Amino acid sequence: MAHGHVAYGMRASYGLAYVTADTVAAWERGLASPTSAELTALAATLWCSPGELMGAARTLREHRIARGLAPEDVARGAGVEIQAYLRMEETDTWRGNERQSAALAKVLALSVPDFVTVTGRAEQLAELLRSAVGTRWQGYVRPVSKLLPLEKRHVEDVLRQMHEDYQARMARTLSWGGGAGSDASGEAGRDYLERVLEHFWALVRGGRG
Secondary structure (H helix, E strand, O other): OHHHHHHHHHHHHHHOOOHHHHHHHHHHHHOOOOOOOHHHHHHHHHHOOOHHOOOOOOHHHHHHOOOOHHHHHHHHOOOOHHHHHHHHHHHHHOOOOHHHHHHHHHHOOOOHHHHHOOOOOOOHHHHHHHHHHHHHHHHHHHHHHHHHHOOOOHHHHHHOOOOOOOOOOOOHHOOOOHHHHHHHHHHHHHHHHOOHHHHHHHHHHHOOO
């Protein structure tokens, strides 16, 4: 469909009288972004879902739109006031409690990594994991569990495995005499810590870090 045909369909079927061929072209080229209502109308005009037009959803708003849900639906499902939810979506900052967070993950069908990204907890989680692998991991089970919709026992298993993996990597390359072995040990440790979230998600899914 040409830009003009898409614009006509949105005007005729959805009452968006201001949408022109230039508007559609700007969306296509990434020069402008459609609102939630415009994206829904655009998807319907093109006979596809909003999620297909968006690609990989990253923000709270994008996940909601990809699911074809209204803000009221998500707010009600998560157990938060609509105005509070709209503020969180606008600022891209989730402030719900543990129960509300679990409900949000359910209503938006979020994977655990998507949940962490949407709620803005990725860096906080990474810092906790870096500390856990280098010290006593048991002390980090509770704070990590509070960030994620995962069973505590699963978090315990993953942190234990990460701690063992990290310590094993350090031990394999450690040279008591110093020199190149110590440098290799430091490099192995830095690489693991930089990719700590990748290792965590791999183990959460049941793979190896």
